[in-house]
Amino acid sequence: MPNNSEQVYRWAREQYAALGVDTEKALEILKTIPLSVHCWQGDDVGGFETPDAVLSGGGIQVTGNYPGKARSPEELRKDLDEVYRLVPGNHRLNLHAIYGEFGGKKVDRDQIEADHFRGWMDWSRENRIPLDFNGTFFSHPRAADGFTLSSKDRGIRDFWIEHAKRARAIASEFGKNQGKASIENVWIPDGHKDLPVDRMGHRALLKESLDEIFSVFYPDSEVKDAVETKLFGIGSEAYVVGSHEFYMGYALKNNKMVCLDMGHFHPTELIADKISSVLLFFDEMLLHVSRPMRWDSDHTVILNDDITALTQEIIRSGRVEDIHIGLDFFDGTINRLGAWTTGARAVQKGLLAALLDPRETLVRFEAEGNFYGRLALQERLKTMPLGVVWEHFCALNDAPGEEEVFSRVVEYEKKILSGRHNHG
Numbered sequence: 001m002p003n004n005s006e007q008v009y010r011w012a013r014e015q016y017a018a019l020g021v022d023t024e025k026a027l028e029i030l031k032t033i034p035l036s037v038h039c040w041q042g043d044d045v046g047g048f049e050t051p052d053a054v055l056s057g058g059g060i061q062v063t064g065n066y067p068g069k070a071r072s073p074e075e076l077r078k079d080l081d082e083v084y085r086l087v088p089g090n091h092r093l094n095l096h097a098i099y100g101e102f103g104g105k106k107v108d109r110d111q112i113e114a115d116h117f118r119g120w121m122d123w124s125r126e127n128r129i130p131l132d133f134n135g136t137f138f139s140h141p142r143a144a145d146g147f148t149l150s151s152k153d154r155g156i157r158d159f160w161i162e163h164a165k166r167a168r169a170i171a172s173e174f175g176k177n178q179g180k181a182s183i184e185n186v187w188i189p190d191g192h193k194d195l196p197v198d199r200m201g202h203r204a205l206l207k208e209s210l211d212e213i214f215s216v217f218y219p220d221s222e223v224k225d226a227v228e229t230k231l232f233g234i235g236s237e238a239y240v241v242g243s244h245e246f247y248m249g250y251a252l253k254n255n256k257m258v259c260l261d262m263g264h265f266h267p268t269e270l271i272a273d274k275i276s277s278v279l280l281f282f283d284e285m286l287l288h289v290s291r292p293m294r295w296d297s298d299h300t301v302i303l304n305d306d307i308t309a310l311t312q313e314i315i316r317s318g319r320v321e322d323i324h325i326g327l328d329f330f331d332g333t334i335n336r337l338g339a340w341t342t343g344a345r346a347v348q349k350g351l352l353a354a355l356l357d358p359r360e361t362l363v364r365f366e367a368e369g370n371f372y373g374r375l376a377l378q379e380r381l382k383t384m385p386l387g388v389v390w391e392h393f394c395a396l397n398d399a400p401g402e403e404e405v406f407s408r409v410v411e412y413e414k415k416i417l418s419g420r421h422n423h424g
Contacts, residue, residue, distance in 0.1 A: 005391070012388035019358040019377075026355035027393050029320075033351055036092040036132050036183070036326035039099055041340050042070040042079050044332045047098025047136065049107070058138020059189040059233025060296070064333030068417025073101050075420070077123055079337055082412055084129065086405055087344045088397035093129050094326050095120060097136040097167055109140060110162040114173035121177045131174040132183040132326065135167035143189065150190045150206040150241040157209060160188075164213040168223060175222030183286060183324055185259050186210070187228035191236025202241045210250060226286040227251050228259035231266060233296060252281060261288035261328060262306065263296035272309035279319050288328035289347055298329040301343035303350055311350030316359065337417070338409040345405070352393065353386050
């Protein structure tokens, strides 16, 4: 193997060309696939409603207290700036409603406005990073009993309906500000820990609430709505109101996107297998990429079998432009910048590997019934020089390679993160 990096890449390109794969074309496509980076990895889903805000309840949990988490919007944006330097390509940012800039004032969730996110919109415009949005239906006294939009208490339900309406209005302002649609996703934690009796009652109320929320029209150029399914959560092990079947039906009937989160299904279910089915009936879909371990634990994403299968199906679907990829994990046990960067780059590596598949040959083998040929070629691909092509992609996009990423994250921790003293 040659020593010079350019020579090494040419060698790798020739290896793939022998299989009928054009690495240059693959790199061009990869650059056009944005990831929506999730803001909540930077502070363990605490948000900025209060100076010492922490995640509480809602069927999700962050573990760890590693030093250096962001304590303000300014610190979070500074960390994100570094993430975008370390992750090649052009990407987006996904904000939760609790990440507004409230000026030290108590602003309840049914009172949030676009003005509370002007700092984020200015940052978005300056950095050319489009914003997506989520309402926040957890870590709040009015979600303490585990029900929000499907609550049988009309007052609680109205509160969260208003929150959801305001979240969509804010997303609309994002869309206008950035000149392209903001994806606004609805996920609620509603459900029962033990076996319920009135499943239908809660689901009927959720449908009614969603109908009211979506009665306000926004053009697709400003807002694209998604609803997120789930099988179970902490405290809702027996019953989740917004199940897969509920939201699939609602989204299909009401022309919304369905959001599939990798941690929201049974551990033996492959989300990759669902993509082709969804795309036959929907124009677009949203993915939340995480790494569950025994439960919906949202570990930092790595290039494992699940990510490989997921990214293969994204590319093989032929509908990559219709699949919106969001990250959704939170690990407070390690350097948060490193978690962000590792997770995002792992997804990109999976996409690149899928783009480097000799798809025509594999499809031909399959059509001919040559399953050994299919198997043998797929195994051969596992030892192809993917890493060389990946390093070349990073260099083309002014992002560091693997070795430099590690040193950059460590240096940022020494210079920036080590000086932060976290609340609590």
